Amino acid sequence: MKKSLGIITLFLAICIFTSIYGEGFLSGYNLMNLTQRTALFSILALGAGVVIVAGGIDLSIGSVVCLTGIMTPWLLVEHGWSPWSVIPLVLTMSAAIGLFHGLLITRLRLQPFLVTLCGLLLYRGIARWMTGDQSQGFQGGFEDVRSIALGRFEIPFLGDYRLPATVIPVLVIALLMGFCFSRTVWGRWLLATGRNESAARYSGVPTAWLTTGAYVVCSLLAGFGGMLFIFDTGSAQPSDFGNFYELYAIAAAVLGGCSLRGGEANVLGILVGTATLLVLRTAIILLGLGSQLEFAVIGGVLLLGIATDELVRRYSARRADRVSRVSH
């Protein structure tokens, strides 16, 4: 909680600013939309977080989102498969992609950046080739399956806010992950591996398997996320679906307090980091700034946010120092 204070403050500041100066920020409908988008992106960011904790990086997240997001309607609509076979198949495929990355990285000792960059190109390429660059969508069908992402729960006394169904898997994943990191042997081992691989290995930790596992989890979550994304948007174009999502996911994780040096996990931070990025995007529209400014505002606010966070931290460290010295 204390570690996430900076990002939580930034998040609240943006929310408060937007609800004062923007239109309809606090409307149930907007909050519902934001919950939904945060939930969707969080899945990717949590995956990215696991790999970052393990001291690696995964640039292929966006492309895995694309591949699974394109394959789902492609198999369902174009090929008429049943959802009961498509969903497991797509998830297995994404786990297999992660396994592939993990093995290349741990067994062949290739650099994670290069392996997953190749993945970035490869999976999107496969998606484009498979579909002949045609966009894929549900064409109004499969309402039942899509309700995984589109379902909404009525909540009494909250006006037109309805809780998106996607929140459930996200919460389950986040809690599980938080629990893993703080309470299980494997979480410990992953943290140790991320910070000092050889030290962990010398302590008998099966580091290669843990690293591989982290990539599997990341790709699996990316695949699951991709499926939810396509259920949510209804259709996608292979050439741009999920573009840059890896950067958003990594940014959210890093913003949430996962250092890229590895070995630091902060599940709450990741969720808040994701929410911050998405609230910022919405704020730009609600404040009527125009989409031209979107990038500039997001970049500027984030930079200001992290710089202020650092300065505040230093200042308070110095203050604490001074206080304790006086009390000496």
Added chain:
Amino acid sequence: MKKSLGIITLFLAICIFTSIYGEGFLSGYNLMNLTQRTALFSILALGAGVVIVAGGIDLSIGSVVCLTGIMTPWLLVEHGWSPWSVIPLVLTMSAAIGLFHGLLITRLRLQPFLVTLCGLLLYRGIARWMTGDQSQGFQGGFEDVRSIALGRFEIPFLGDYRLPATVIPVLVIALLMGFCFSRTVWGRWLLATGRNESAARYSGVPTAWLTTGAYVVCSLLAGFGGMLFIFDTGSAQPSDFGNFYELYAIAAAVLGGCSLRGGEANVLGILVGTATLLVLRTAIILLGLGSQLEFAVIGGVLLLGIATDELVRRYSARRADRVSRVSH
């Protein structure tokens, strides 16, 4: 040279394959085009290389390319400034961007990934806002200035191959950089800083200044590259100019042998790495594979290439071991 053997082999293999199975690969015109594109991208990749050597990463390269690429015609055409003021201004601005990154990273100790990711968003955002999303171009004018990028030198006995003028700055930069790394104190210091920042500091290396310098060089080269790119293409749209170029630049540098852990430089490798990526793109068209397959082929070939490289290296290490054991 020996360190770059893997990438050089991959490069030659692709060239030979394409010249056998593709059409016109060895034509002077094609080779000229390839030289030109390699030269342009090399500038970015060399910049990325410097930051990677210093143990950092710069994700803002593409956006700096966009900003400078957009500003050059914007100032020249829309505002009617003279090239003599625009070129220095644009270069100074890109150096200032690098300085800004460097100071944030070394003084405020922010993570390079986050700082330059914010940069990625910010500079493109500024370019979009400045121009109101309107594409900028030279509208047929400024032939003299553009000849920096479009000039061609006749070379006797080489058919219709003419040497692009951009090769000159690239060679100068590459030679200077190679010289710096091997012969100057600063190059040594940068290598040391990238390897072990703390040990370098204990040894009297002004690590903060060197790191800052690396970011300045990288952004300056990105800015220079952006200018050449716009001179080359003639016009650009702020929302997509230079998109993903940072990934290409980093990929080229890493492919060329710069480890992302820092402290390893290989200028020749960077040049060959860049050429490999670009030849691959051309190969896809000359082999008639269709642009849908582009991503998949590049990703696949690169992955195969680096994996084979690693396997060959291991095999030869093992062989050397066996031979020396027998001879013992």
Added chain:
Amino acid sequence: MPAASPDALAANTRAVLRVRDVGHRYDGVAALAGITLEVRSGEVLAIVGENGAGKSTLLKILSGVLEHSEGELETADASGAWSACRMQSVRDAARAGIALVHQELNLSENLDVAGCIFLGREPSRFGMLQLAAMHREAKHWLACVGLAIDPSTLCESLSIAQRQLIEIAKALSTEARVLILDEPTSSLSAHETARLLALLRTLRANGVAILFVSHHLDEVLALADRVVVLRDGKQTGELLRSACDRAKLEQLMVGREIVAAPPRPQRTDAAVRLRVRDLVSAHAKRQPVSLEVRAGEIVGLAGLVGAGRTEVLEAIAGITESRGYAMLDGKLLRGGAAHRVRSGVALVPEDRARNGLFLENSLAMNLSLAWIDQHRAAGLVRTSGECALVDRMISRMQVRPAAPHRRVRTLSGGNQQKSVIGRFLAISPKLLLLDEPTRGVDVGARAEIHAQIRQLADTGSAVLFASSELEEVLLLADRILVMHEGRIVGEFAARAATEIAIMQLATGGGCEAASMERASL
């Protein structure tokens, strides 16, 4: 098992691990060949040898970190039946009841102390950590090694010596049948060392087999039951404790006897080179420190682990920010480390892996890094001069193997230490600060390094060093400052100092406590 009396010892020992003709090659080069020995329970087997003799390599093979390329390992099970075993990973070794304390620190520093101690073997049920049990047990093992810190402290915030003790606690906590310690005392001061030796004696009495490596021959002589001497990767002798003394060991190890250097004339007339007044390191809440070092003088800082010596040295070198001031030759020292190195202040850091070495770079690069700046011409490296310097430093520091292009990671620990000192000796600084200068360096090379430091002082440089080894402080220093809890509590001229007097000040306690510790060695 009941504690055995010394004469019951022989009866109680039983071979548990056999090494037969074991050898190892790194990239085809033999580092170890034809090692044959037996490890017995209830016995301390010391392994001694020069730097690069292959001690660590042997220990790594026994503990599954390295896989041996020649020979066989055999273990005995409880019933005494022998079976050949391949140790392919640390897990295999752990299963066979073998634990290793590495020469270099290997902790996952983002974990807390308890987490570090139990990493890989956390008490758990279905994968869930049992944190309470873990902390309880961690406390027990910390108490064993005499470390009074909370098990939930982050390892990042600990000093080298504390980390070393945690490594030891970690190995102890495996309750291994065979405990292997690679220079466990190199960063400990006498106090902790005495404690550790006592602990090892208890373990021996309980039937644990102990393999022990140290460059401190008095520790070896105080603890070992048998001594194996390695030289250039080969076994050159195996002696019973009763059959060896210091001179004999030195002879076997180095091939010659080490003669103590003659005492240096005391300098009281020379000008003050370094003047430190009320220095307080910014990140620690300490008392201000004041001291002076004259030109040509060698001053030693003595004290216990955590006494604050490192902080003083780092503050003078400009590594950490500080208040108060330090003056060199009457000029105020300003700025960061880079600036101070230029004005002639060099610090040989305590943590060589983290702050000293470029492990993936060549020996040459490591040796010349500080020199190239001093001798540059218009920013260019004088390459021919650099080659000459590297060769000169390799022979001066006796780095082995003398291969300038070897990656420093492939050097043995002691040789790594020599290359760090060499880097700073190469620039002949006006003020040389050394933090644990000969950690892990063998007796022969240590004498040589001491000679080099004296030689530098003779040219008029000031030398200030911190060492946890009283012996080294007494041997090298002209004047000794004793630190206790961040303050300088006393000063001795070298001739007037005795170990007991220093220990008394360093512990802040009575004379008896200190002398008892020495006696127990």
Added chain:
Amino acid sequence: SQGDLVANQKARIAEFAKQPKSRAHVAFVSNGVADFWTIAKAGAIAAGKELGCDVTVEFPGGGLSDQKRMLEDLLIRGVDGISVSPIDPKNQVEVLTLIAEKSLLITNDSDAPAAPRLCYIGMDNYIAGRMCGELARDGCKGGEVAIFIGRLEQDNAKRRRQGFIDGLLGRSSDPTRYDEPSKVISESGYTIVGTWTDSFDRAKAKANIEDVMIKHPKLALVTGLFEYNSTLAVEVFKQSGKSGKILIAAFDEGADVIEGIRKGTVLGTVVQDPYGYGHESVKMLHAFTKGDFSMVPSDGILSIPARVIKKDNVDAFWTDLKAKLEAGKAATKV
């Protein structure tokens, strides 16, 4: 229920007739970021100024999901009507339905007949493509032809390309026809050697043209179906000395293309009227808020046809466009 939604929207407009909105707020959403849309923006802003209503213009830069997000956010701001250019009309019915439920929906540039839109403002991309194809057919009697286009996933891109092919080959008019992009088509003296995409990367787009010139040295004509594809073709031919030797049938009004038409190196260009899309969209939505439904033609399609610009009408066209853009820019600043 789509019919219901249309009726529902009409009822709301009827409400407005009784109680007109004092100051309307309407939105115009593009399908991407391009000069084309900047012109449309100028039109929208100009109309807003003329009529005294608030106009928000948004350009989604990140494809489908980005457009969806922007539309949802605009609804939160409570806009009275939205004119949108759907990226993938077949699959975007839901979000369009959502707009129809909460606001008033019209489409521009590419139509979504399956959605409850009140009107479509624009032209038929197939017809515009045919115009370009016929332009090429007039200027170039047979030979190898290459097609360059940003990407093919967009509905309008697909239709435009098909129109071009059918127009060039003199086939009958059939918008549902689809030729695989990777197939070589040889018909009536022309050989269409292929279609190349670049995902909006200009360096890549330029490289595409250069590489295709090597692979097909006998190229007689190229067409760039997005604005920058044509501009870059002009540029590449100028640099390689092929100006006038390989003909160009262009699309949209890039400055270099206009220059090329003047010089005769470009056969001509098919221009749409983005200014009109923006202007008429705002005008129509504004009329809705006053309860006025009369602007909507009976078939629900307000056609703003494309035009062919050749040497004879290029100057008049260019001065008119410049003036409109300047006016738009001035209006944005205020």
